[in-house]
Amino acid sequence: MFVITLRFADKTRAPQFMDGHNAWIRRGFDDGVFLLVGSLKPKAGGAILAHNASAEEIEARVKDDPFVAQGIVSAEILAIAPGRTDERLAFLKG
Incomplete structure (x- = not known):
C-alpha cells in the first residue's frame, strides 16, 4: 500500500493542467489502484x-x-506494509 503526497510547488500553473490531472486521477480509480484521493x-x-x-x-x-x-x-511516495487494520480495511493486508 502507498500514501502519495502531492505538495504544491507552483500553484499558479495548476489551472492550465487541471483537466489532465483529473483524467490521471480517473485512470487511477478505473485501474483499481487508487482507493482515496483528497486535498x-x-x-x-x-x-x-x-x-x-x-x-x-x-x-x-x-x-x-x-x-x-x-x-x-x-511528489512523495510512502510505502506501507499494513500489519493491523480495522476489519473494514482487511483487504489492504493482502
Missing part, C-alpha cells in the same frame, strides 16, 4: 491512498501525472 489542508496539495501495484508501477504512475511532469507539485 491536503489548507490548500497545500493532495494525497492519494493506492494499492494493487508495485513500487515501480506507482513511481511510473506518479511521474505520469501532468502536475508532477510540469513541476506544479512535488
Whole structure:
C-alpha cells in the first residue's frame, strides 16, 4: 500500500493542467489502484491512498501525472506494509 503526497510547488500553473490531472486521477480509480484521493489542508496539495501495484508501477504512475511532469507539485511516495487494520480495511493486508 502507498500514501502519495502531492505538495504544491507552483500553484499558479495548476489551472492550465487541471483537466489532465483529473483524467490521471480517473485512470487511477478505473485501474483499481487508487482507493482515496483528497486535498491536503489548507490548500497545500493532495494525497492519494493506492494499492494493487508495485513500487515501480506507482513511481511510473506518479511521474505520469501532468502536475508532477510540469513541476506544479512535488511528489512523495510512502510505502506501507499494513500489519493491523480495522476489519473494514482487511483487504489492504493482502
